Amino acid sequence: MNSRLDHGTDALAPAAVAEALTFARSAVIAAGEIALRYFRQPLVVDNKLAGQAFDPVTCADREVEALLRGALRGQFPHYGVIGEEEGFTKGRDDINWVVDPIDGTRAFISGVPAWGILLGLVQNSRPLAGIMYQPYTDELFFGSADGAFLQRKGQVEPMQARRASRLEEATLYCTHESMFVKQAHLEAFRRVSAQVRLQRFGGDCYSYCLLALGQIDLVIEDSLQPYDILPLIPIIQAAGGVVTDAQGNLPVDGGFVVAAANPQLHAQVMKLL
């Protein structure tokens, strides 16, 4: 296994990224079976924020992350794991898996198949590869320097975001306006919203994958955690899309995020922020 020989701060070899991504795709499919056992079943919903806000954490979250941690640490013991539920397990290298076991838990507990298992591979803060898996619809979106793809019913098809969409023809998604905690961010979202042809809410991580698939043009969200967006970045980028924070930087720390189907559209949005 070549990847086991890679150390230090040199960029991980493309073959090692490809090897890791192939293993990760099979790991998330196994994890999806666990998640489906809980989907649309009665849940024990905890409240992490103790009454402040509704932030459901389900058994599915914990079991999915535990399975992925076990599989990834077993196969790649020198890579660390950063997970939503169990935090950071340090590896020997500067390479880490980033796990969001059930992104879109509000969709999950509402029975809506817009949630996903997110798994990314990052070196320092640079996203190398990412996966979003929605097991109920059997859609596995993945991306790396080798391209962006949708795997479904055993078929793997390349994805391409819309190359030519302009703001006035765009479809804009956002999970919910309550994400925008700063008034300035809410107003920026509404300025863009007023210019597009169609604005819809809902979607969670599924929206970013629809953008990569060439179905929608923009996603603007706020209050994201790093693990909410890091695994999606390689999928968006490999499909030709652009994803940044409000300053135009790679949104590796989460927060406010603008994803656009192409650089021209991204530039149009940035002018309105």
Added chain:
Amino acid sequence: MNSRLDHGTDALAPAAVAEALTFARSAVIAAGEIALRYFRQPLVVDNKLAGQAFDPVTCADREVEALLRGALRGQFPHYGVIGEEEGFTKGRDDINWVVDPIDGTRAFISGVPAWGILLGLVQNSRPLAGIMYQPYTDELFFGSADGAFLQRKGQVEPMQARRASRLEEATLYCTHESMFVKQAHLEAFRRVSAQVRLQRFGGDCYSYCLLALGQIDLVIEDSLQPYDILPLIPIIQAAGGVVTDAQGNLPVDGGFVVAAANPQLHAQVMKLL
């Protein structure tokens, strides 16, 4: 065929409703294959409202309705058909099929599998049976006096809405706030929204089926057409839910609609309107 012998204003016999529903289920599955040919493909999107608002009508809409009209008129020539695209074809009796070929066209053209083929059977204005079919996720929801069911991957399972959910624990869905054209309706929606545990947008016809499935508790929407809601009424009711307009009447004319998982929750909401 017994149903062919039913005439006049007597209530349609339960066996005739069951026969019609069985035929209709196979017809919508055939129609779903047509819809899937257009889903996530490049579309010719017309604009029915000539620039006023964005109301996409796709080839899928027209072909699905044409197929359903042909199948239903061939099998039940004495029943009329009321469809979104082609209007009213009168039958010999007081019984009509109600067809919304692609409910949720905005979801459809965004690649989001929350749209559905809606088909209802009504006598005068009384809904007797209804179907919502989402072919991408392979979910066929149907209801009549015989009960509410979800058919998926060849399995048919009964559905039951939540019997005991209260307002402060409820999940409330609505496709988009822009549905509320009257300020009073928007304010009523927001009063309810402020009382629930979780409020989410998106969903279209899929939300009403999730309510019947016991996954969410409330759907409040406005500006519905009769064909948007008539096919869903028997599904909601057969699952134990309640669906009315703002005055508590059956929402056979569309407009403002409140769907609740149980009568107690419905009463709590009506007090807030």
